[in-house]
Amino acid sequence: MQFAQTGQALGASYRFGERVGSGAVGEVWTVTSVDGQTYAAKVLRPEHADDPSLVERFVRERSVLLELQNSAIVTVRDMVVEGARLAIVMDYVAGGSLRDAVANIGPLPPADALNVAAEVFDALSFAHSRGVTHRDIKPDNVLLTRPWTQWAPGDVRVSDFGIADVVGERIRQTTGLIGTPQYMPPELITSGRSGPAGDVYSTGVLLYELLAGRTPFAGPGTDFTIAYRHVSSRPPRIPVDDDVWQVLDTLLAKDPARRPTAAEAGATLRRLAPRLAGNAPMDRGEAPAEFDDVERPATMVRGAFTDAELTDLAAAPPSDEDLAVPELGEAGSATMVRAMPRREIRPLTETGAEEAAATPFWRTRKALLLGGGGVLLIVAMIVGFVVLTPEDGPKDEGAAAGERLSSRLQDVTLPTGLTISRDASFEPSSGETRLTVGYAAQKAPLSGDFLEVVPGLAEGDDCPAVTWDGAEVNRNQGSVTGLDVDCGWKLSGLEIPAGGSVQVTATVSVAPEDQEAIDAWLRTGSEATTAATQDAEVKSTAYPVQRLVDVEVRTAARVVTPSPLTITLVPVWASGADDLNPLYVSPATGQPSQMLTAVTGGEEGLRFSDGCGGALAVDGTGLTVTALQISPQCTVRASVGNFTELQSQSFAITSRENAGN
Template sequence: MQLAQTGEALGASYRFGERVGSGAVGEVWTVTSADGQTLAAKVLRPEHADDPSLIERFVRERSVLLALKDSSIVTVRDMVVEGARLAIVMDYIAGGSLRDVVKGSGPLRPADAFDVAAEVFDALAFAHSRGVTHRDIKPDNVLLNRPWSERATGDVRVSDFGISDVVGEKLRQTTGLVGTPHYMPPELISSGRSGPPGDVYSTGVLLYELLAGRTPFAGAGPDFSVAYRHVSSRPPRIPVDDKVWEFLDLLLSKDPARRPTAADAAATLRRLAPRVADHAPLARVEAPEDFDDVERPATMVRGSFTDEDLSALASAPAVQEDVPLPDLGEAGSATMVRSLPRRDVRPRTVARVDEEEAPPFWRTRKALLLAGGAVLLIVAMIVGFMVLSPADKSAEAAGAGEQLSAQLQDPALPTGLTISRNASYSPSSGETRLTIAYSAQKAPLSGEFLEVIPGLSEGDSCPAATWEGATVSRNQGSITGVDVECGWKLSELKIPAGGRVEVTATVPVAPADQKALDTWLSGGSEATTAAMQEPAVMGTAYPVQRLLGVEVRTPSRVVTPSPLKITLVPVWAGGPDELNPLYISPASGKPSQMLAAVTGGEQGLRFSDGCGGALAVDSSGLTVTALQITPQCTVRASVGNFTELQSPSFGITSRENAGD
């Protein structure tokens, strides 16, 4: 069933043209914008759009993808949410994909393969520097600005950045796989996680395919057999220069830490290019009958499989009656989005010893020695129990019957938030009652807050909690961008300026002593603080706890008399966030939720003249007008608890001199 129809509207700005592609995630259509421009739109399939949290992830990724602008990346123009339809609108690249080239031409000239792979690495280097990982590099997602016969350097465009993050989860353990088995890095298969080194590995697979005409682990068996070879097998050597093979083997290293960065890989390919400048394409390399195993393949910790399971899968025929393994289609180019199948694992059979070859165990000298040792051990245990048991039981009873309590107060945050925690353990209930008090200083604070409640000991599972005083749900890292274990999201809190709000959680943990309670309480506080100060976190979640500062931005020169455009940029642990401004003056529409969270809204915001009368501020304190000519001027701002803010210097000129 098609997800759209020719001529149908997409949002308010686009109209569908022709369907140009289809895959596991969605369909690709040409669309025409309101100004007549031809673009492409990837429309996600309904089974993905039906996920309620996906829309939030979709919106969260929007600012990241719209900012990912580089000549080697297909530019995302818009993201449309229209009822149950989700679509990513991007530049239309007319030259086709690298998959078309591989199908039509087979192995490429090494010089051409190097050139294309280097440009893919360029795109990845740019994206990785912006904190974005692709996770599904393959020929289908490498597009050409012109047909291959007309191609020139600089025509490569990498597409579908962010699709795996919208459909799957970024750098998180999963219960299934999102990707294409022929190109999956081993760490994604063994642990469910993949980052920038995984992109480098997948591009190494792509380069191998461009040179050899097939991927390194293509061969007999279903897609999971192919996937497991990434973990367990060595890539078969192909007839290329030794230095080229050494580099290719490094790209395909099982250890992510051994692989080069994308930028280094691009530089190395260009350095090696003269060695292959005159080389003809290789003859298509056929898959070997057997693959050489690595000495110690990575342990599979997917939960759905044991090593024994996957070894069986690796040698399985293409069809197995007891394990329904899906086929990904020709060339393994389809992105797989599905859970891993489960198999019953039977215990191994232990071989029996023939009684004629060995005497009964009870007649051996070893058995007699073990029996004698056991008797001595039993006597020692009885004596020890008699001597130590009363004291131990008394101590245990004293610990179990002791009421414990602990208090902790965190330093005040830049927004004026102070968090204090009080934990009290009741032996009668076997539970700990945690009271969290949130206090505000100069400005009212509101919105969502994060609280981490860890297990009592390292390795314990996250405990359940019964909450009072707030609307509480589990933190979902795929939505908030904050990936932390045992995190809770507290919503709809409103703390008045100078006021205090308390929230309580009853947690089924029973600390053995005062030290255990103190450690548990401080562990939750430290984990919460660390999550809020993580530089890699992108997005605007939990602004009251994450906002470190506010930058006041203005144009470098303005014309008198005219309103002064002022942008308040939030500063997180990872730096200023120009994509999600806190406020823009003159304002249109409602203030941002971030501003409401850290100041209570526009009433907590004021601008003032920083250059002796050259600026006029209206009675609301929110609109500033440039009045007098001056070479240097600044505007001051007060934003909630941030009271000493000032813009960089800018000039005010007249309209007559504006063009000078």
């Protein structure tokens, strides 16, 4: 896509020079001002300019970004809104990026790495003090005023604050989480939200990469796999000074509250750097094939204690030895826990106890206070408390006043490139909740059937009545789809363009009483949908866009030249590879499978390529591969929608004369 041309005007004050870079958000060009000064212009993709709300946000953020003046930040000079073109004009920094430095020379000397990261933290500290977060810290966005071979302290410039703040909301609503999988903080992946602590985490990843030559969770797998390691895995230890590793470990803490501020991190690195002067850089290491899981906390289950037991516990907290912890089995996934406010537990009157007994437990809000003297945890496995209060006690003021409630949740992007967002809003006047489900695609168009679980307001409730709009909807039939899930709906007829999104709305007969209730309801539906589509016990081809986790490229171990290769694309579900239901077989006959169409848009989203240095020939369609030359070891590569860089196992190419030997 041509964003601009050399010599073309940009607004009334600039003319385009040369294109110097491009990315998912847009292109970077040099521009010359009317007074002859050279700047860089980040020209955003046209789809951003088509969104009136984004243009409004663009203008609203302009004054904040223009005032973000700091020696460690690439200064934003101007913003141009011109028809279908949006551009951020900033200082031109000619020394390249940290990405170039690491690519060219590998790991940096430890003292230099710490000093560079400290300067990044300086930039972040200044921005955070003015309410601006970056959300996409990575080596590409850290520029140098001079090439690395001439680098000196003070040469670091952090760029793209404007992109993160202006475009971030649009990206989250249309194409998934803003950020780069290698550098995403865990809270961004689990909740879709990130603040200053997320910038600190991403800079910790950057520092790790400067020291080791690779990011902590780089390794085999899709972007989805790599991103989720930030939540589920420990960063592999690298051979650095123990004090440096302690700092890295703190910067990469899963809990944002454990991380230092940007200012604190910068000061710590500067104290450590002089001790490392003269230390040689590490050798660039290979990414590990496997990662150690983090310790996964148990979850306090609602209903584990009665109101009377809670009152007794508040008066006489038990010791660790007295506490019998129920065996809950191995945790299925890591749980991010946010601290809950502590509230005093008042003894129930007899009348209150009777009323509470008559009220379903899920509608109460009693505080589970299991300790005294400021002790928030009884045992290490219990990491949070559910705050509950009797129905006749104080309620959320917004709910009591009949105010509208709303909640938003976004799931982690799936391997197929699908991102699901959910918005719920309760209108007291109607007593119903409006649910909006958004489906966004990345590299390939997506279509077919989608599963959505719409649960009752509390565990044990009947499935609510739901009226859908925007899709052909039927109840999920477990006997047909293989997914036996309560309150499941099958949404059909959706077609999501590559890089685009669609929405489906539902009116649901549930009436949450407060913010906590609507948040819990939305989260329960999301978790139930994910659990059903990623159930390792299910052997089915239903809902491929939500269930496909990988694709295997299969060929015979030995092929004969000259002849077309038989290539089979095997879908991989959570239950494993499905040899009986291939996505595609080349050379193909007839129409592509419905699964392939669902995850790639058809054969247009499928391409094979030579992995043998010329021993294979691929026809003009990219769909038929022929063995041309004898080769003892060969592979074929494939791109299947959002699954790129796929590769077959090694195979041999022989001649017909040798085929029988």
